[in-house]
Amino acid sequence: YVTHVIAAAEITAEMGLDEVSIVSALLHDCIEDTGISYEDIKKQFGQTVADIVEGVTKLTRVQYTSKEDEQMENMRKMLMAMAKDIRVILIKIADRLHNMRTMAYLSEEKQRTKSLETMEIYAPIAHRLGMQKIKWELEDLSLLYLDPIGYREITNKLNERMDILKEFMTSVEKKIKTRLDDWGINATVYGRIKHIYSIYRKMYSQKKGLEEIFDLCAFRVIVDNITECYNVLGHIHEMFKLVPGRFKDYISTPKPNMYQSIHTTVIGSEGIPFEVQIRTWEMHHTAEYGVAAHWKYKT
Ligand code: MN
Secondary structure: OOHHHHHHHHHHHHHHOOOHHHHHHHHHHHHHOOOOOOHHHHHHHHHHHHHHHHHHHHHHHHOOHHHHHHHHHHHHHHHHHHHHHHHHHHHHOOOHHHHHHOOOOOOOHHHHHHHHHHHHHHHHHHHHOOHHHHHHHHHHHHHHHOOOOHHHHHHHHHHHHHHHHHHHHHHHHHHHHHHHHHOOOOEEEEEEEHHHHHHHHHHOOOOHHHHHHHOEEEEEEOOHHHHHHHHHHHHHHHOOOEOOOOOOOOOOOOOOOOOOEEEEEEEOOOOEEEEEEEEEHHHHHHHHOHHHHHHHOOO
């Protein structure tokens, strides 16, 4: 019990939330699992913490008749709670993330129900709140339980190719870094393998095997300011051949969830296409933690 609430509080802290949120995360299962009441919490930790804990409890406690009703009701409760205090949702997401990370010993049926709910409710909400990092982890963990065979097929094949992929990523990283250094642009450059669920979706929507999916890697260039983002873009397009129709400028036109970056897909000398995302550190923080990052600045 205590391990779970401490982990949920840790995730809340990683999101960059405030003290009230972390305290509430530590207490989030109190009303549900112990004899402690709303009034007790209010007396010891104040009204705000008590309200948040009660909010999280209400999200947990919904009773349903059918599967669809359940999901509709869940979504409705989420949105209602969101309007009152966004921290309720953020703690609920932290709670769910830790549940998903520790589901290995639950029954198969429980694993599937939780994963389906995560895929249909929690991951989309994390997405809408701009919390990319958590959304990806929720999706990958859900996929692991919803289609374990498909999941392992992808991870096995990625592992077989890991040496080649790593070599490719290092060579592209080096090329970009050297060029930017030469031009006096201070940048952090790194490659990463795309997350499992995005590869999975691509394989199924395009009916392709993993060997036919070329852009398994994506690169990030993080710089200090917006002018440098556009400078970097110029360098990337001069160094590599542009793949038409893939360029997106979410800096001048941010996504509704506040996401900002420039995306472009190019082809290297190896003939392999890859995506490059260019952003500032501030944009990077917003992309990873979304509304949580933003919320913190506002208070
Ligand atoms: Mn919990």
